[in-house]
Amino acid sequence: MTRIGFIGLGIMGGPMAANLVAAGYEVTGYNRSQPKIDKLIAEGGKGARTVAEAVRDADVVVTVLPDSPDVEQVVLGSDGVLANIASGALLVDFSTIRPDTTRAVDEAAAEKGVRTLDAPVSGGEQGAIDAALSIMVGGTAEAFEAGRPVLDSVGKTIVHVGPAGAGQTVKAANQLVVAGNIGLVAEAMSFLEAQGVDTEAGLRVLGGGLAGSKVLDAKGPKMADREFKPGFRLELHHKDMGIVQAAAREVGVATPLGAVATQLVAAAVAQGDGSLDHSGLFRQIARLSGRE
Missing domain, CATH: 1.10.1040.10 (N-(1-d-carboxylethyl)-l-norvaline Dehydrogenase; domain 2)
Structure with a gap:
């Protein structure tokens, strides 16, 4: 079973995490507010007290965060995703952020041997609930193929649009x-x-x-x-x-x-x-x- 560390369980992230659980993944979620974590646990996932705990043993790490500074803090911070993720893992960022921030994350991840996909979504809350999101994906072809099963579990229209930053x-x-x-x-x-x-x-x-x-x-x-x-x-x-x-x-x-x-x-x-x-x-x- 592929282990997924999921960061950000809000309006979009919560339903997406639930759909990954329903698809058979072992999902460990982290959110700043405990009730969102409790909801994921009730849906069959697991909860984490910190970002580090959520991502440490994950094969895939997913982030769904509000803005570029949030991604920078959570992913690039001193005890964030890249400080704790295993080499060889895949980082999929479903957030909508600046393309230059995405490219900076990709460069930092590459130094740790981590593949990345920027995969912002469209379709709103209902699309997230229905696993019917449109996903525009940036990254290498190899990373896209590796992440395709995860993407298929939350989206309906999924297109690889180019290298890192192209999705954004x-x-x-x-x-x-x-x-x-x-x-x-x-x-x-x-x-x-x-x-x-x-x-x-x-x-x-x-x-x-x-x-x-x-x-x-x-x-x-x-x-x-x-x-x-x-x-x-x-x-x-x-x-x-x-x-x-x-x-x-x-x-x-x-x-x-x-x-x-x-x-x-x-x-x-x-x-x-x-x-x-x-x-x-x-x-x-x-x-x-x-x-x-």
Whole structure:
């Protein structure tokens, strides 16, 4: 049985760890809050008191963390993953972070004989629960093949997109598209409501035409119902749009629509909506017209 050390049991990590347990892996999880560890234990996994304890005997180490500084601390810290992981093990980072941080982790891991995959995911909480995530994977072909069984246990669309850091670059592009799409769906919803149109009927017909998208299907009803329980928090999308803008600037790429979406997301977070699902961007769009 492959032993997996799993770091980060939050909205995404918790269901992913549970799916790995269900797939037959021996999963030892660590999280800063004990209730998340207790939940994994109830689902058949094991708990660890420290990062070191979680990864010391693992064949594969998985991290699902909020941001680049978290990955740097947990992976590169003095008593972190690389200080305790066995040579020859595989490190799979499902976090969404800066591509340059991923490359730094890969270089440090290589010095210890550890293979890495940057494997950011898309699909939100429900995708994590259903093991139906889209996973964009960076790393060597050999590491990708070694990690494929683990990836298959948590995802549905799994694509090797290039060397270390490439997964994070594709995820940045994903977040750019999603933010812009959410913003336009929010504008359309605000427009339909102002015109007195039945929004349920409007969403249904829009979804059947060229305007249809997964974002429209998943987020439009949330906007109509004003139900913004977080599947993916606005504050995290705010962080991701910062990654997009910085990475685009590095290579001299203009993202004019992305810049507008970035500012709208930032404004929503600044006005206290950061803990809402990113469909909560609707509130910011509606406020611009005095409708929320």
